[in-house]
Amino acid sequence: MPSKGQSYIVYLGWHSHGPNPSASDLEFATNPHYKLLGSHLGSHEKAKEAIFYSYNKHSNGFAVVLEEEHAQDIAKNPNVVSVFLNKGHELQTTRSWEFLGLESDGVVPKDSIWEKARYGEGVIIANIDTVAEWSQIRQLLPWTLTLSHLKSSFCHQSQNLSL
Structure with missing residues (x-):
């Protein structure tokens, strides 16, 4: 070639x-x-x-x-x-826990959502595969799913947690 x-x-x-x-x-x-x-x-x-x-x-x-x-x-x-x-993408962060406010300098604060949610005990959140771009994923799915659906679903679920 x-x-x-x-x-x-x-x-x-x-x-x-x-x-x-x-x-x-x-x-x-x-x-x-x-x-x-x-x-x-x-x-x-x-x-x-x-x-x-x-x-x-x-x-x-x-x-x-x-x-x-x-x-x-x-x-x-x-x-x-x-x-x-086939586009390459760079990670936005390699420190996800700090980026999300779940840890600070490797320490979990007492008021962290990790503590309140018992570190996700008994909860499956998601598995996001970064191989394809979001626009490509939407083309592959047999149903229409948008980021706003995921966000509202996550917010709805997190509001129902006993914190």
């Missing part, structure tokens, strides 16, 4: 295999990536060289360096859900 291309994610939807795929399930999920890209690049071998990551466990897609014209062409394929630039 020419080095002047950019990194793209080609998203193909979800896999039909279950939550604990076997090695053959993963291989079966990855082979169509090479076939699809090979049909645009001219060969299966070129596709294998170009794909640097296959999403084959939960999401179905691959990461590849492409020229913009190839990316646009692939996006027109009826089996492709979306093609988008």
